[in-house]
Amino acid sequence: MPSQPHPSRRTVLTGAAALTAAGFVAQPLPALAKPGRQTRLTVLGTTDLHGNVLNWDYFKNVEYDDSTHNDIGLAKAATLIKAHRAKHPDQPILTLDAGDTIQGTPLAYYYARIDPITGGSVHPMANAMNLVGYDAAALGNHEFNYGLDTLRTFESQLNFPLLGANAVDAATGRPVFPPYVIKRFKVHGAPDLTVGVLGLTNPGIAIWDKANVEGRLEFPGLVEQARKYVPELKRRGCDVVVVSAHSGMDGTSSYGDALPYVENASTLVAEQVPGIDAILVGHAHKDLVAKPTNTTTGQEVLLVEPLYWGMRVAVMDLDLELERGRWKVVERSGQLLDSNTVAGDAAVLAAVQEQHDTVVSYVNxxxxxxxxxxxxxxxxxxxxxxxxxxxxxxxxxxxxxxxxxxxxxxxxxxxxxxxxxxxxxxxxxxxxxxxxxxxxxxxxxxxxxxxxxxxxxxxxxxxxxxxxxxxxxxxxxxxxxxxxxxxxxxxxxxxxxxxxxxxxxxxxxxxxxxxxxxxxxxxxxxxxxxxxxxxxxxxxxxxxxxxxxxxxxxxxxxxxxxxxxxxxxxxxxxxxxxxxxxxxxxxxxxxxxxxxxxxxxxxxxxxx
Structure with missing residues (x-):
């Protein structure tokens, strides 16, 4: 089973030890002024998995490797995610993905075109992600590559929602996927912590998958839709708002002025939409941690992008204090964990091994x-x-x-x-x-x-x-x-x-x-x-x-x-x-x- 790092890489660890080896140094919670008045919400994130579950290069028929010895695959990211949960069993933890899940490898292609999930197969990414236990995922632009029937079938196989506040019906303008999800966490000796997760996808879908969406779906800008839904989440009692956005940070657009909406708009969302505490960033395939300031509130917003293909896991820590009966973020920090320090999660590997073997035979x-x-x-x-x-x-x-x-x-x-x-x-x-x-x-x-x-x-x-x-x-x-x-x-x-x-x-x-x-x-x-x-x-x-x-x-x-x-x-x-x-x-x-x-x-x- 291709789950171990190359012998030249670091020692393989599991459990809590994996977090230390991956570069995770636990930040102590602030000293409690009064019991029950402080807590920490951690958001664990992946993005741009692109059909990678195992640490395997299907094009070379060998274990994946690159010049910096990164490892890939959701199985390894799962080990880091599960280790963090095990180390903090009483802490509020969200696990999110920022999109581009079902396209990018022969494994993904096989179950879209050769043995399509619309015919009854379960997508290997659905198998794997359900075992990880995601709370939500944003839609990526590549989710639309195989048509809406395949996407809807994939959605039906997940135990968590696919979010897309700016994927709207062309006739009504209403979202055709859930725009957000609200999660509530028990806090010992204090009111529940209520967290809203808003999902935003990329406007470029209107261009890149025109044949699949024209006349059916439209994709307004991220800033425009966030301005609509963040206040709604606040009205519904959310203490914290986290965005999962399939959109890079740098404000550029590969399609120039072909659309009136920016492709890589995550920083713009942070700066221009009040009330957001953190954004899990995708699409640009970069390692980034940033804290732009909202121009209205003056508050920092934490942005983290965990590279791609499961090479990294984002850790976003939001420290909260209870003020007048409501939780408020008082400190935010982000870091990235390396997947090349750990073995693949046994449950995830076992769940997709048969499908992986089928695809290896096919591509060879x-x-x-x-x-x-x-x-x-x-x-x-x-x-x-x-x-x-x-x-x-x-x-x-x-x-x-x-x-x-x-x-x-x-x-x-x-x-x-x-x-x-x-x-x-x-x-x-x-x-x-x-x-x-x-x-x-x-x-x-x-x-x-x-x-x-x-x-x-x-x-x-x-x-x-x-x-x-x-x-x-x-x-x-x-x-x-x-x-x-x-x-x-x-x-x-x-x-x-x-x-x-x-x-x-x-x-x-x-x-x-x-x-x-x-x-x-x-x-x-x-x-x-x-x-x-x-x-x-x-x-x-x-x-x-x-x-x-x-x-x-x-x-x-x-x-x-x-x-x-x-x-x-x-x-x-x-x-x-x-x-x-x-x-x-x-x-x-x-x-x-x-x-x-x-x-x-x-x-x-x-x-x-």
Missing amino acids: SPIGTSTTALSAARAVVEDVPIIDFVQLVQADAVKAGLTGADAALPVLSIAAPFNRSASFPAGQVSVRDVAGLYIYDNTLLGVKVTGAQVKDYLEYSVRYFKQVSGTGPFTLADLTNATAPPPPGQTVGATIPDYNFDSVAGLDAPLTYDIDVSQPVGSRIVGLAYDGVPVAAGQEFAMAVNNYRQSGGGGFPHVKTAPVVYNRQNEIRQLIIDWVTAHGVIDPAQFASVAWRLVSGGQPITIS
Whole structure:
């Protein structure tokens, strides 16, 4: 059972000893002025579990490891959570999650698509989370990836509520999930402690999962809905208000001004909505502890984000005193516990072991062969065959599905380097090799675009590169992951991730271009040609894109409003698996080309 840390890591501990090893130093409660007049509420939190229960890398078929020897999985987080409860049996404790639970691993994918929970299976994340004993969880944006039927089935399998105050019915504006839950704790010799937990999700769902929610659900801003529901919780007698928010802290939005609501709004909620004591933060995949001040009350608000995949557990301590018959927070502190110090919880591991074994067999099943090893390691700076392969599969599917006059359109295809560590080995290729190449559950669409729009699209894409002069040599870090300009009304621009660098390729003839990184953004695409002929502004193409792009994800121009000429809701990862299964052999000689290159002043650059 893959539950133990790597031998090079720290000693494995369980129970209360695990808390000390994980970096937890118990803070003494304030000296009691009078018995029953002081207590401490602790909120234990996880976020962005993304289908990870065991400490296992399904793409590599080994125990998970990374450069800093983090461990992952809810089983290990469960050990830390249960140890804290055991150490403080008489203390009020809440256990929360901040979303993105049912997508992200082959384990999650299998029970959404291969043996779907809508057919009677119980989701492994439901099994595991119920054993941990969560009090509530916020909805993440990836909860909507598999459609509302799957999400509702998952919800029905949980012993705790999924909260989403800003996931509202498109017709009525009312929340379609519980906006909050109220918990009451007995305090010896004092009135009950009443705690309200408000759940907020990400407005970007309206873009990222448009096909699943359009016309059915809308997603107002976090600040706007918190302003509505925090006063309601206060009116209902809550002494403490805790928010579980699937929204980062830094005030940025990956979708620019495509929505009127901020993507990473947790700090804004803390600063602008009076009455909140603490926020468990998710979505940004960061380790953070912060205490911004509310601009109305002058009170600090504790914000903690516990990285992702179960690598950390958040501990938020709120010390309270009884004032005029009501509990009031007088001190707040936060810290993060490391999961790589403990063994996985035996009950959680046992509950999902059979499902894990089933998925391991599935992802390791062979479906074809590759004539040579293919790697995505340099896909961020070179036109590599493994990205050409994704573009081929997508373009093939779109071309086969075009009808009428659209069938005569030349077909282009976009692809981004989602995973620099992705590779196909020489020889046998398995399902997990394909899953490692295409790690998102995107579906395929085809849109009609003009030559001018293709150039605009590429110019926007190559914002990804930092502006440099000369021909190098440069490192990858010298060139990649530039910072985008801040959206209107914001002061901080977001770093452009690898998945927002798209290259575009032709199917029946090459689409070729240079990217001149010595030039400013907007003037970098040089020599754009199709089949050796300069692309005309009015020339029409069908372009294969994923649903994330077509819905506005990343803010790329034109594709959101372009006519859709193909949409069969086929998942791209499954199309790749099906292509390899049908053809048997992946041979780069049949599809690889160098259609684009990085240059400076027209001269190729050197990248170490």
